[in-house]
Amino acid sequence: MVPVIGSGKFITTPIITDDGQPVELEGEPVISSVPDKKVAQWMYFLHQIGLDVIRTDSSLAFYESETNQAKLRDILAVYSWMDDDIGYVQGMNDICSPMVILFENEADAFWCFERAMRRLRDNFRCETTSMGVQSQLITLSQVIKTVDPKLHQHLEELVGGEYLFAF
Incomplete structure (x- = not known):
């Protein structure tokens, strides 16, 4: 859906508008179309994830490597796709970061993060009437x-x- 996932490249600008239309950069759309609401929501999360990843533990030498930043970004992007209810919320990057640092294998880091989020996800629930915490x-x-x-x-x-x- 978005060829940049898994490529090591970053999305730090929106790729869709608030109403779900593809954004154009230099006269060309970043993506050709948005097939459905779930895909549009996920693409919206990718922008926030990209911004948060470059700010995550930025004083650590570990994150001077774009490869390590890409691991964090990819884990958060996949998780936000899998969690239909919450998706991605700022702060998840801080929970995932130690797992990316500790586990060399990206899959191991992902599944550890996913398991932690089972217990913590309600803290990230934001509704018009209440915050998760x-x-x-x-x-x-x-x-x-x-x-x-x-x-x-x-x-x-x-x-x-x-x-x-x-x-």
């Missing part, structure tokens, strides 16, 4: 309110009672 922040608020009511009250007064700072 919102229930955890509510629990944290309740714990602090019980353990240290003065701190909780102080945070409430600072309009920090939703505990978004902890996220």
Whole structure:
């Protein structure tokens, strides 16, 4: 669908518009067409993945290699295709990065990441009414309110009672 996946090249610009139409670069479309909504959503994720990969652990010598960056990008691109519900959300790159560093084999790194995401994916769920981590922040608020009511009250007064700072 997108020949750049697996090639070691990066997508750091959008390849489709917000309404799912192919973007043209230098007068030529990057892709010929978008067959369906799932493909359009995935292509939209590829742009964000490309941007996030080049920022991931950029101070590490490991990521000075474009080959290593490409491994991270490819794993995230394949995962976002497989996860129909969430796809890709910023922050997944930070979870995947240690696996790319630790496992030389890209497939091993992918399956380790996929397994970790089974437990963590709800943290990335974003809906109009709630964030994925919102229930955890509510629990944290309740714990602090019980353990240290003065701190909780102080945070409430600072309009920090939703505990978004902890996220």
